[in-house]
Amino acid sequence: MKYAKIPEITIHRLSLYARQLALLDMNNVKVISSVDIAEACGVNSAQIRKDLAYFGEFGVRGIGYYVRDLLFELRKILGLNQEWRLGLVGVGNLGAALLRHAVFLKRGYTFVKAFDQDPKKIGSQIGNLVIDPVGKMENEIEKAGIDIGVIATQSQMAQECTDILIRAGVNGVLNFAPIQLKTPPHVHIENVDFTLKLDALCYKLTAESKAPF
Amino acid sequence: MKYAKIPEITIHRLSLYARQLALLDMNNVKVISSVDIAEACGVNSAQIRKDLAYFGEFGVRGIGYYVRDLLFELRKILGLNQEWRLGLVGVGNLGAALLRHAVFLKRGYTFVKAFDQDPKKIGSQIGNLVIDPVGKMENEIEKAGIDIGVIATQSQMAQECTDILIRAGVNGVLNFAPIQLKTPPHVHIENVDFTLKLDALCYKLTAESKAPF
Numbered sequence: 001m002k003y004a005k006i007p008e009i010t011i012h013r014l015s016l017y018a019r020q021l022a023l024l025d026m027n028n029v030k031v032i033s034s035v036d037i038a039e040a041c042g043v044n045s046a047q048i049r050k051d052l053a054y055f056g057e058f059g060v061r062g063i064g065y066y067v068r069d070l071l072f073e074l075r076k077i078l079g080l081n082q083e084w085r086l087g088l089v090g091v092g093n094l095g096a097a098l099l100r101h102a103v104f105l106k107r108g109y110t111f112v113k114a115f116d117q118d119p120k121k122i123g124s125q126i127g128n129l130v131i132d133p134v135g136k137m138e139n140e141i142e143k144a145g146i147d148i149g150v151i152a153t154q155s156q157m158a159q160e161c162t163d164i165l166i167r168a169g170v171n172g173v174l175n176f177a178p179i180q181l182k183t184p185p186h187v188h189i190e191n192v193d194f195t196l197k198l199d200a201l202c203y204k205l206t207a208e209s210k211a212p213f
Numbered sequence: 214m215k216y217a218k219i220p221e222i223t224i225h226r227l228s229l230y231a232r233q234l235a236l237l238d239m240n241n242v243k244v245i246s247s248v249d250i251a252e253a254c255g256v257n258s259a260q261i262r263k264d265l266a267y268f269g270e271f272g273v274r275g276i277g278y279y280v281r282d283l284l285f286e287l288r289k290i291l292g293l294n295q296e297w298r299l300g301l302v303g304v305g306n307l308g309a310a311l312l313r314h315a316v317f318l319k320r321g322y323t324f325v326k327a328f329d330q331d332p333k334k335i336g337s338q339i340g341n342l343v344i345d346p347v348g349k350m351e352n353e354i355e356k357a358g359i360d361i362g363v364i365a366t367q368s369q370m371a372q373e374c375t376d377i378l379i380r381a382g383v384n385g386v387l388n389f390a391p392i393q394l395k396t397p398p399h400v401h402i403e404n405v406d407f408t409l410k411l412d413a414l415c416y417k418l419t420a421e422s423k424a425p426f
Contacts (some may be wrong), residue, residue: 008413011412011413012409014412014416015325015408015409015412015413015416016393016409019409020393022301040393041393042393042395068313071250077416077419078416078419079415079418079420080412080415084411092310093313093314096306097309097310099307100306103391103408104411107408107412107413109408148411148415149420150371171418171421173414173415174407174410174411174414178316180253180254180255182255184327188414188417188418190410192405192407192410194321194387194389195316195317195322195420196228196229197387197403197404197405198297198317198320198322198387199227199320200221200224200228201361201385201387201401201403202291202292202293202297202361202385203224203227203290204385205292205360205361205385205401206291206292206373206382207292
């Protein structure tokens with residue numbers, strides 16, 4: 001199966017489906033139709049069938065999908081059937097909130113290291129994690145076997161910290177800093193940029209008020 | 214100009230360009246070529262010219278773009294040449310971090326109200342804002358002239374709070390809760406869903422390790 005050829009938006013939707021299925025499973029729902037998953041995820045059911053078809057046959061004719069089975073398959077496809085070890089860089093307000101956010105743990109993501117450059121923060125503890133100095137990052141990241149680096153520094157620090165992560169062997173970066181990071185082709189970056197999302201909202205609200213129709 | 218017909222991804226990039234231009238302007242750069250903006254934003258220069266062409270002629274042949282002029286125009290297009298009033302719903306770790314995040318103010322976004330349902334939080338203060346009870350939300354949102362609601366509640370509360378925002382006349386919602394909100398067609402939603410982004414990273418890292426090439 002040529003995983004690499006699957007459209008990015010399909011992966012995004014698989015992740016949405018998995019989230020919805022996990023909710024259904026928690027509520028003891030055993031079987032669901034593609035129409036019902038579709039409605040809950042805000043897509044159409046033909047789309048779901050098409051997205052799943054990249055990976056095989058999952059539905060049962062006349063029945064629908066077995067919730068737990070499909071969830072298991074989706075988690076396997078997405079690579080979520082394993083623990084992922086995260087390293088946080090930048091323990092400001094946002095970084096600290098991320099460390100405390102229950103949503104990560106619920107999905108198998110564990111912060112195993114946190115770094116900051118502020119001497120007042122270094123050595124202090126959030127949950128089980130003691131904050132390490134950025135200066136020790138390269139070494140510590142390698143030792144801890146971090147899979148994914150989470151950048152929550154200020155913009156000016158983000159590139160430098162990303163470079164260190166990459167030198168330490170990290171190939172995946174979740175970036176919260178409002179800046180475009182430059183990385184080699186083998187490194188995957190996802191940007192969580194809420195000011196861009198806000199700008200998009202403003203554009204839509206403004207465009208409507210200007211539109212002649 | 215039919216604003217409503219512009220592709221979403223173009224708006225996203227305009228916002229990126231504006232961010233880059235603001236940085237250049239801060240560093241006193243007066244003129245820039247499309248090639249240089251392109252490189253900084255990680256797109257190609259033909260793309261920039263195409264994106265801008267939806268809105269008019271901005272470059273000067275043989276010179277490039279005047280940084281401050283183009284920034285002014287982009288901010289006007291995006292609707293960022295005005296103050297936007299935000300109301301936060303849910304002052305947990307993430308919500309509190311958002312209230313304290315400098316990036317909003319820098320871009321003309323002001324939190325003017327914050328709501329929570331926890332009696333221990335109601336009445337307490339973050340920055341200049343006193344946290345109001347969710348029960349008073351509908352009334353307070355209307356009085357305060359909120360343009361955009363920011364949902365940072367737990368998933369279970371997100372839909373209910375969004376419904377209240379909409380009843381109070383809010384047409385734009387920035388949603389941080391990991392759930393698909395259901396809203397009428399006139400309401401614009403942008404989801405900031407970092408677990409979906411993490412899932413996408415995991416998929417890519419997993420797919421690579423499985424790929425036969």
